[in-house]
Amino acid sequence: MGKEFEDYLSELQTDIVAICLEYVENQADDIYIYCSYEPKMYAFDVFYKINGHIVLKNNLNKAVENQNEIGNEMLIYDTSEQRQEAVLDIGLKDLKEIHKRCKEFGREMPTEIKLHYNVKQNSLKGKYRYDLVYSNDDELLPDDIFDSWFEEVKKNS
Template sequence: MNKVFEDYFSELQTDMVAICLEYVENQAEDIYIYCSYEPEMYAFDVFYKINGQVVLKNNINVAVNDINNAGNKTVFYDTSEERQEAVLDIGLKNLEEIYKKCKEFDREMPTEIKLHYDVKQNSLKGQYRYDLVYSNDDELLPDDIFDLWFEEVEKSNL
């Protein structure tokens, strides 16, 4: 059976989720993945909800609590710059592959992909945009859009 575009698209998004989940050793409640592609610029980033707290990838240890009170040692995640860069590099490669598959199958490439993965429910939801988000703005960058989404999720979590 031949793969169709949706198979590739789904596999690549699933791989993004897998690498982000691996980064937190499967210990997140929710994963929020931001992808952006606007003419010749790719962006990828991720943040998490862990122990009820919405945190950036470099702050995941802040959300780690020893909640079992059984005298077990609190887990600390490797949030080294090298490990963070590895996650981002894999995410960017997946995004570049999505672009290639869009070209190959003559599909429009989303300019923005926001993925929300609910770990407990094993549920992935995506929001896709196809219009330019920041390219026509002299001040906006992909990081600004990511930060706004993080703040929005953080506020809705209070």
């Protein structure tokens, strides 16, 4: 029996989570992944909850900078531009593959996918939108939506 659409979607989402988890060397409490596709534009980004702090991928070390004071071994994340770009490139590649599978199976491509992965519980939840979010607005960009979600999670954390 051949693979169903859901199998492909599940595999690709799992790959997206895996690359985001690898970026933090499996040391995060939660991962928040933003994927967006609106006509001819793909966007992908990620942020994390580490030690109770909600941080962007370039600020991971802010979440662990006080560890030495508590006597724990200091973990230093590699947040180099090359590593950040690698995560984003793989995420975008997977997002484009999701789009390809949507076309192949006659499914509508979500305009927005928000994934929340709870590391300790190994639990993935997704929210999907199918209406245009920013391309019909002269001011909004995908980064604005991502930043807004980041601020919302930070406020509610």
